[in-house]
Amino acid sequence: MRQAGCPSAPLNRRDALSRAAVSVALLALSGCERRSAEAPFQSIDVSGAEWGRDFRLQDADGRTVQLADFRGRCVLLFFGFTRCPDVCPTALSRAAAVMQRLGAQATKLQVIFVTVDPERDTPAVLREYTRAFHPSFIGLYADLATTASTAKAFKVFYQKVPTGGSYTMDHTATSYVFDPTGRLRLAVRHEQDAASLAADVARLLEAGS
Numbered sequence: 083m084r085q086a087g088c089p090s091a092p093l094n095r096r097d098a099l100s101r102a103a104v105s106v107a108l109l110a111l112s113g114c115e116r117r118s119a120e121a122p123f124q125s126i127d128v129s130g131a132e133w134g135r136d137f138r139l140q141d142a143d144g145r146t147v148q149l150a151d152f153r154g155r156c157v158l159l160f161f162g163f164t165r166c167p168d169v170c171p172t173a174l175s176r177a178a179a180v181m182q183r184l185g186a187q188a189t190k191l192q193v194i195f196v197t198v199d200p201e202r203d204t205p206a207v208l209r210e211y212t213r214a215f216h217p218s219f220i221g222l223y224a225d226l227a228t229t230a231s232t233a234k235a236f237k238v239f240y241q242k243v244p245t246g247g248s249y250t251m252d253h254t255a256t257s258y259v260f261d262p263t264g265r266l267r268l269a270v271r272h273e274q275d276a277a278s279l280a281a282d283v284a285r286l287l288e289a290g291s
């Protein structure tokens with residue numbers, strides 16, 4: 083009865099059945115949660131993480147910047163490089179859209195772009211780049227060793243990829259959100275939309291400092 087050349091059919095069926103079972107279980111779970119607690123964040127909740135505690139980097143004016151400078155506000159942190167063709171512009175455009183959605187609360191969110199390419203992203207380049215997305219965004223940099231240790235502390239991977247006579251950078255596309263007390267709370271997938279990210283940030287702001 084089963085056709086030769088279609089060996090995956092039984093596997094698919096089993097897969098579909100187990101997926102249905104999982105869905106039912108998840109539905110039951112979410113029903114419970116809705117009664118007892120708030121809905122989960124749309125971003126990945128990394129509250130209590132032992133990593134990503136702080137950074138010490140330079141801003142475009144050469145001032146040392148660390149997380150404590152933003153107490154009382156949420157921080158959206160992203161690592162990238164200004165010559166990035168796609169991922170960084172997308173992430174920063176989304177951050178700008180989040181600002182717009184936050185409305186009056188937008189002053190309570192600081193967006194920070196950390197370059198993983200400090201050799202080419204000079205302070206002037208960084209300033210011009212971040213301001214093109216939103217006047218309040220800031221770009222931070224460090225020497226190569228500090229850049230590497232900071233990225234590692236945030237579980238961010240990056241590496242140079244040669245392109246003919248030049249190079250581009252591969253890098254992690256995750257953004258991070260800190261709450262107003264300076265604790266790392268959320269990891270944001272590159273694919274997540276501005277609306278759900280804005281809702282998550284608003285919730286952290288409402289929870290207070």
Ligand SMILES: [Cu+2]
Nearest residue numbers: 162166169170
């Ligand atoms: Cu990028």
